[in-house]
Amino acid sequence: MSLERILILDDELVIRKALEEQLRRKRFSVCSVGTLGEADEHLSKDEYDLLFVDVHLPDGNGTELLERVSSMSNPPLVVIITGYGTVESAVKCMQSGAFDYIIKPFSSSQIDVLIKKARDYRQLVKVNQFLASESTVSGELIGKSGFVNQLKDVIRKVAPTEATVLICGENGTGKELVANELYRCSARKSAPFIRVNCAAISESLIESEFFGHEKGAYTGATQRREGRFELADGGTILLDEISEISPKVQAKLLRVLQEREFERVGGNKTIKVDVRVIATTNRNLAQSVERGQFRQDLYYRLNVFPIQVPPLRDREGDVVLLAKTFSQNFGRKHGKQIKGFSEDAIVALERHSWPGNVRELQNTIERAVILAESGQPIAQAHLGLFAMPTNVSAPPVAHAHAYGHAEAASPGYGAGYPAPPPPPPPHGNGGYYDAPPPAYPQAPAAPSMPEPAAMPSPVAPPVREEPPAKAPAEPATPLPLEEIEKKHILSTLESTEGNRTQAAKLLGISIRTLRNKISAYREDGEFIPGE
Ligand SMILES: Nc1ncnc2c1ncn2[C@@H]1O[C@H](COP(=O)(O)OP(=O)(O)OP(=O)(O)O)[C@@H](O)[C@H]1O
Numbered sequence: 146m147s148l149e150r151i152l153i154l155d156d157e158l159v160i161r162k163a164l165e166e167q168l169r170r171k172r173f174s175v176c177s178v179g180t181l182g183e184a185d186e187h188l189s190k191d192e193y194d195l196l197f198v199d200v201h202l203p204d205g206n207g208t209e210l211l212e213r214v215s216s217m218s219n220p221p222l223v224v225i226i227t228g229y230g231t232v233e234s235a236v237k238c239m240q241s242g243a244f245d246y247i248i249k250p251f252s253s254s255q256i257d258v259l260i261k262k263a264r265d266y267r268q269l270v271k272v273n274q275f276l277a278s279e280s281t282v283s284g285e286l287i288g289k290s291g292f293v294n295q296l297k298d299v300i301r302k303v304a305p306t307e308a309t310v311l312i313c314g315e316n317g318t319g320k321e322l323v324a325n326e327l328y329r330c331s332a333r334k335s336a337p338f339i340r341v342n343c344a345a346i347s348e349s350l351i352e353s354e355f356f357g358h359e360k361g362a363y364t365g366a367t368q369r370r371e372g373r374f375e376l377a378d379g380g381t382i383l384l385d386e387i388s389e390i391s392p393k394v395q396a397k398l399l400r401v402l403q404e405r406e407f408e409r410v411g412g413n414k415t416i417k418v419d420v421r422v423i424a425t426t427n428r429n430l431a432q433s434v435e436r437g438q439f440r441q442d443l444y445y446r447l448n449v450f451p452i453q454v455p456p457l458r459d460r461e462g463d464v465v466l467l468a469k470t471f472s473q474n475f476g477r478k479h480g481k482q483i484k485g486f487s488e489d490a491i492v493a494l495e496r497h498s499w500p501g502n503v504r505e506l507q508n509t510i511e512r513a514v515i516l517a518e519s520g521q522p523i524a525q526a527h528l529g530l531f532a533m534p535t536n537v538s539a540p541p542v543a544h545a546h547a548y549g550h551a552e553a554a555s556p557g558y559g560a561g562y563p564a565p566p567p568p569p570p571p572h573g574n575g576g577y578y579d580a581p582p583p584a585y586p587q588a589p590a591a592p593s594m595p596e597p598a599a600m601p602s603p604v605a606p607p608v609r610e611e612p613p614a615k616a617p618a619e620p621a622t623p624l625p626l627e628e629i630e631k632k633h634i635l636s637t638l639e640s641t642e643g644n645r646t647q648a649a650k651l652l653g654i655s656i657r658t659l660r661n662k663i664s665a666y667r668e669d670g671e672f673i674p675g676e
């Protein structure tokens with residue numbers, strides 16, 4: 146609902162009333178006045194989306210309003226009504242900022258056309274404003290491994306449908322990129338695509354972000370604001386990191402997913418929207434349901450079509466392909482000619498386990514491009530990765546993920562692992578669990594590395610000592626995954642001297658996830674580096 150409140154300013158009562166009635170029938174909230182003075186009064190009290198303004202008025206010229214509204218923080222569109230329609234006067238109005246003009250007498254269908262044009266324009270402006278403030282990933286889904294080919298195939302099939310899609314996978318695997326592909330290949334590709342990063346918005350604001358608010362709904366709500374569901378009307382909404390929303394917002398979201406309707410915060414008008422929903426999660430939502438952290442009914446509403454994005458370590462051949470593409474892209478960005486990779490660099494790339502997945506690889510290559518000489522290949526030293534002797538076996542799970550191998554993932558199309566866990570107690574639509582088992586076999590785990598690459602110093606190339614080959618030791622009892630995760634997180638925090646933003650980046654998790662984990666460790670009495 147990008148167009149809602151309309152003000153009509155015309156001293157001819159018949160015109161005013163006819164217009165008012167037509168617009169009311171279309172369910173707009175309409176006010177009409179006969180003088181500039183009254184219009185000013187209304188504009189100072191309320192917000193309007195569209196004004197119809199007559200030129201000749203008892204107390205002045207309607208075009209004077211154009212200048213006044215242009216200084217408003219959220220200016221309405223102005224349509225000039227003129228009885229003296231000449232091309233010159235119309236051009237003048239448009240030059241002064243009018244959205245359009247209409248010549249008396251006009252028909253109701255002319256008004257309909259105008260309203261549609263104004264509504265589309267407002268929607269576009271809002272979407273543009275929103276897009277400008279959000280950074281979204283873009284680009285092609287690169288990969289030639291079996292997993293990625295299957296993923297592309299699934300995207301091609303589900304994208305043109307209206308099905309709600311739940312994209313699961315570890316951090317940095319490309320979930321948002323998959324969501325973008327789904328949108329790009331959908332029938333809604335020319336309608337808005339609105340993303341909400343549920344983890345980045347504080348709990349107190351998320352409701353208003355989703356559903357908008359009315360003026361005065363809370364302290365600081367100085368004007369009415371449309372939420373992201375409204376912005377996405379007619380298009381697609383991406384609920385990124387859906388597992389992070391609170392139970393209260395989960396309940397509200399359920400209603401939108403079921404009924405496609407909601408009320409703005411502080412409002413009582415029910416707003417209906419037509420949106421396709423795509424959600425992503427790096428947590429195992431089925432498990433969150435079992436633990437009582439996520440509503441089961443909402444889970445089923447979201448999990449209509451699950452897509453599992455595989456971790457990079459399981460995509461055979463993709464690391465080098467991606468690395469080559471990224472090196473060319475970053476070469477262009479940093480004005481360097483990169484001549485591929487040295488042999489030892491290729492080996493290091495292939496041996497690293499990429500706990501931060503494609504994002505970690507992308508960052509590693511950007512740093513390497515910066516450190517490499519133009520016209521030369523990227524050497525192993527530029528990558529800042531461990532060179533692991535082939536005979537040293539990796540620790541059981543050397544890196545921890547919110548959503549790793551060890552944690553059962555929700556079943557999904559597009560990747561053949563991990564094995565689907567039993568669904569939470571059956572209620573609602575659990576039908577997809579009957580889907581045939583994934584077509585390709587479990588990929589062998591790539592050797593894991595002890596920790597993600599440390600940020601190389603901008604001056605000295607990040608050459609790391611090879612760990613001395615150790616005598617084979619007695620196999621130690623593997624630590625529980627949670628312990629390994631804790632140790633890894635705390636040591637990363639130590640290496641960043643308590644800098645959480647940097648640590649979250651290195652770990653490939655959101656700052657909010659990191660904060661939550663830190664509070665849990667603090668409660669356990671752990672020493673938190675930097676505190
Ligand atoms: N297959 C791919 N081909 C090219 N680029 C990719 C691929 N997968 C991921 N990327 C890039 O890697 C980066 C991380 O991807 P994205 O943000 O989609 O991951 P994510 O799974 O949503 O991560 P997070 O869980 O941290 O939000 C992006 O810059 C994206 O463009």
Ligand SMILES: [Mg+2]
Pocket residue numbers: 320321385425
């Ligand atoms: Mg993401």
